[in-house]
Amino acid sequence: MQMIIANRLTxxxxxFYTDGGGWSVDIAExxxxxxxxxxxxxxxxxxxxxxxxxxxxxxxxxxxxEEGSPRPTAIREAIRAFGPTA
Amino acid sequence: MYRYDxxxxxxxxxxxxxxxxxxxxxxxxxxxxxxxxxxxxxxxLYLQLHAYMLRVNVPYGTLGSKQMRRFAEIARKYDRxxxxxxxxxxxxxxxxxxxxxxxxxKDLAEVEVTAIQSSGNCVxxxxxxxxxxxxKDELADPRMYCELLRxxxxxxxxxxxxxxxxxxxVTGSPNDRAAVAVHDIGxxxxxxxxxxxxxxxxxxxxxxxxxxxxxxIRDWIEPEHILSYVEAILRVxxxxxxxxxxxKARIKIxxxxxxxxxxxxxxxxxxxxxxxxxxxxPDEEIERIxxxxxxxxxxxxxDETELLLAQSADNAxxxxxxxxxxxxxxxxxxxxxxxxxxxxxxxxxxxxxxTMDAVADLADRYSFGEIRVSHRQNLSFxxxxxxxxxxxxxxxxxxxxxxxxxxxxxxxxxxPGLDYCALANARSIPIADDINRRFVDIDELADIGELKxxxxxxxxxxxxxxxxxxxxxxxxxxxxxxxxxxxxxSSDQNASLGDRLGPGLPQADVPDAIAAxxxxxxxxxxxxxxxxxxYRRVGIEPFxxxxxxxxxxxxxx
Numbered sequence: 001m002q003m004i005i006a007n008r009l010t011x012x013x014x015x016f017y018t019d020g021g022g023w024s025v026d027i028a029e030x031x032x033x034x035x036x037x038x039x040x041x042x043x044x045x046x047x048x049x050x051x052x053x054x055x056x057x058x059x060x061x062x063x064x065x066e067e068g069s070p071r072p073t074a075i076r077e078a079i080r081a082f083g084p085t086a
Numbered sequence: 087m088y089r090y091d092x093x094x095x096x097x098x099x100x101x102x103x104x105x106x107x108x109x110x111x112x113x114x115x116x117x118x119x120x121x122x123x124x125x126x127x128x129x130x131l132y133l134q135l136h137a138y139m140l141r142v143n144v145p146y147g148t149l150g151s152k153q154m155r156r157f158a159e160i161a162r163k164y165d166r167x168x169x170x171x172x173x174x175x176x177x178x179x180x181x182x183x184x185x186x187x188x189x190x191x192k193d194l195a196e197v198e199v200t201a202i203q204s205s206g207n208c209v210x211x212x213x214x215x216x217x218x219x220x221x222k223d224e225l226a227d228p229r230m231y232c233e234l235l236r237x238x239x240x241x242x243x244x245x246x247x248x249x250x251x252x253x254x255x256v257t258g259s260p261n262d263r264a265a266v267a268v269h270d271i272g273x274x275x276x277x278x279x280x281x282x283x284x285x286x287x288x289x290x291x292x293x294x295x296x297x298x299x300x301x302x303i304r305d306w307i308e309p310e311h312i313l314s315y316v317e318a319i320l321r322v323x324x325x326x327x328x329x330x331x332x333x334k335a336r337i338k339i340x341x342x343x344x345x346x347x348x349x350x351x352x353x354x355x356x357x358x359x360x361x362x363x364x365x366x367x368p369d370e371e372i373e374r375i376x377x378x379x380x381x382x383x384x385x386x387x388x389d390e391t392e393l394l395l396a397q398s399a400d401n402a403x404x405x406x407x408x409x410x411x412x413x414x415x416x417x418x419x420x421x422x423x424x425x426x427x428x429x430x431x432x433x434x435x436x437x438x439x440x441t442m443d444a445v446a447d448l449a450d451r452y453s454f455g456e457i458r459v460s461h462r463q464n465l466s467f468x469x470x471x472x473x474x475x476x477x478x479x480x481x482x483x484x485x486x487x488x489x490x491x492x493x494x495x496x497x498x499x500x501x502p503g504l505d506y507c508a509l510a511n512a513r514s515i516p517i518a519d520d521i522n523r524r525f526v527d528i529d530e531l532a533d534i535g536e537l538k539x540x541x542x543x544x545x546x547x548x549x550x551x552x553x554x555x556x557x558x559x560x561x562x563x564x565x566x567x568x569x570x571x572x573x574x575x576s577s578d579q580n581a582s583l584g585d586r587l588g589p590g591l592p593q594a595d596v597p598d599a600i601a602a603x604x605x606x607x608x609x610x611x612x613x614x615x616x617x618x619x620x621y622r623r624v625g626i627e628p629f630x631x632x633x634x635x636x637x638x639x640x641x642x643x
Contacts (some may be wrong), residue, residue, distance in 0.1 A: 086505050
């Protein structure tokens, strides 16, 4: 399972690509991608938002869904999603 | 303190306007990130894990109370209410918005502060001894030469696109508190046989992926030739630096590959050509800048030995603090006071806006309105009357800035690590916190004595781990954080790089490992020996044994 993560241009905050084709600072609102065809399509759309200067450096990241909530599997992306741990 | 002249003001105002236009174009979609990145970096603006980060220069670590109040205002208005003092004597804001940065730079310019060249492949903030001008052991105040170099290097057209970043540090004291041996150029003040003041020039020191202690390229140079000699070093570097490989682009690599003798030969040849040219600093210019660093109007006071003894006898907390956190001053009746930014539960170097304001008020009241930032991420008031110490201690204690741990285990250098930094591989702040909570007993810390622990969250070594008495380096091993320990590093006048102790440890094991190293030191130390002295006498083996015992030392990471 994957999600698309990026930084928002105006304030740099971490955002997730959503079902409606927008971006949210709340990971729970981000779309969890389970299908390869969706992955290509959505990532292209996200890259287009980069070209239109809405976000910076969109990337696909691996996530696991625990109790209905997505959580990045890599520690770096989990820190990006949920903020500093200290 | 140096005050901006009309050239400084004009240059900065133009620069802010220029950046304002660049940000407007970026927000309007006229510039891509690839086009904008080098422009924002030239103005100290990074994009980190969570947000934009703005690094603001504190030239040679010297700040006025007015500037500190502005830092507080910016923290409150544009950030999340705090800032982070760095190992390069600067301050960083972790949560600024791109759209706010031009206004932030305008606000900073009003109090003569900039973020110019706090990033990018150029000459960065010139750093120095935090006690400059007040230290009893210094030959002369080094800040005047720092300022000369600052004016020379800001927006220098030839050196704005160096192969890589370039860091210069200057010390006026033989006891090096500015870590000059691990800078691209280090300047150490000396007197020659005739008693004239000059500098020993070191080159090619640095930390990061490939650490080196700097080599002496010239034993002594007259102050009027400082700029031309630095220019010769920079020019040779600019010509020979490895622009093809970012990991080999620093001057230390060129000096190591070429050899210091060859590098010296090239520099001396270039210097011979330019030394009597326009870069020869006229005496009147040296005098003009020197006047900005004239000592404050000290009162004629005697040392208050009796008073301090009596106050210490009455108050154990004050006694501990005075012994740990204050330092001898060159003027009788005064003392240098260190404010340790190492409270338990707070990231080293962090300070909230209210505390910044309070520090500014205390600086006005007790230390001629001046504040210093040290590369160990503490602040100092360098001109405090001895008779005011007790009162100041009480005020600092309320602000949690009087923990008597200067140079002790809790006085850790710590980079932001993976909690904030886009380059990091591991978190460093939680490691500092774990160690801090493990060593809470002030008597125990005093008994252990001087032991500098430096923590970096990656090989880039912003936390100076190579030169920590104990260095801790965070690494990523298959998605998990591990921490490699080094022992025996030092950044003082006898600088050395630490030796790797053994395999990396998981986070949970680090405090126990530090405790084991300290216990072994206590069992081995001889009268008056600091940890570093004992380590240099006995070597690494007893400490390997203390941490790993019979375990396979090659296992884990």
